[in-house]
Amino acid sequence: MGSSFPIGIKINSADFQRGGFTEEESMEVVQLLDAEGIDLIEVSGGTYEQPAMTGTSFKKSTKEREVYFIDYVKKVRKLLEAPLMLTGGFRTVTTMERAISEGELDVVGMARPFTLYPDLPNRIFEGKLTRIEIPNPKTGIKIVDNSGFIDIKWHEVHIHRLGDGKIPNPKLSAYSGIGLNVSTILKKLLFGS
Ligand SMILES: Cc1cc2nc3c(=O)[nH]c(=O)nc-3n(C[C@H](O)[C@H](O)[C@H](O)COP(=O)(O)O)c2cc1C
Structure with a gap:
């Protein structure tokens, strides 16, 4: 790519699977990449703000993972040496500013907020948004809601909406995510794409 082309990597702190990618391995990989002169290391695999907010609704295992x-x-x-970016759970500007000013990281990363606020950085820098509210749509079916699948799909629906030139709709039902998945499977079966 040449030295003028920035290259970054997104890497998990661990994959939390038995026999999987461990914290030690993750650290070894980032150090090797750092020594190669990578331009940005983005760490994900947890939620930055949740332990501070501490919802009793969170499972013990989830809390432990976040910490x-x-x-x-x-x-x-x-x-x-490389700039460190963190993605996962940033929802308040105060926490973002604190994380940067205390030197815990160099770049704040966000994913899901962008599907509802495509102009998010502008809103933050203009002081129009201090807390990002993201709905947590539920189907009412525990096993489905706990899987995280609906959450991802719901945001994916929004990515499609934005791609179609539509505005985000925070009131969209959890079932819209299932609908998207079914239509993708049907398209693959019928048209092979
Ligand atoms: C629709 C959707 C698709 C995603 N796809 C990927 C992916 O392909 N690779 C990846 O590393 N993370 C992926 N993620 C995870 C996000 O990049 C991010 O790490 C995660 O959502 C936590 O950040 P957030 O709390 O700001 O959303 C995806 C998230 C969503 C909602």
Whole structure:
């Protein structure tokens, strides 16, 4: 690509699977990439703000994973020369500013907020948005709602809406995500694409 082309990587702190990608391995990989002169390392795999907000509704395992993620970030920060970006759960401008000013990271990453606020950075820099509210649509079917599948699909529906020139609709039902998935499967079966 040449030295004028910036290259970054998004990497998980761990994959939380037995026998899977561990924290040690993740740290080893980022250090190797850093030594190669990578331009940006984006860490994901947890939720930055949730332990602070501490919802009792969160499962113990989820809370432990989030805390683990933040610990990983603090450790990896000390090992790197490359700018560090973190993605996962940033929802308040105060936390974003604190994370940057305290030197925990260099770049704040966000994903889901952009599907509802495509002009998010402008709104933040103009002081029009201090807390990002993202709906958590539910089907009412516990096993489906707990899987995280609906959440991803719901945001995917919004990405399609934006692609079609439509405006985001926070009131869209959880079932819209299932609808998108069914139509994708049908298209593949009928048209092979
Ligand atoms: C629709 C959708 C698709 C995603 N696809 C990917 C992906 O292909 N690769 C990846 O590393 N993360 C993917 N993610 C995860 C996000 O990049 C991000 O790490 C995660 O949503 C947490 O950040 P957030 O709390 O700001 O949304 C996806 C998320 C959503 C909602």
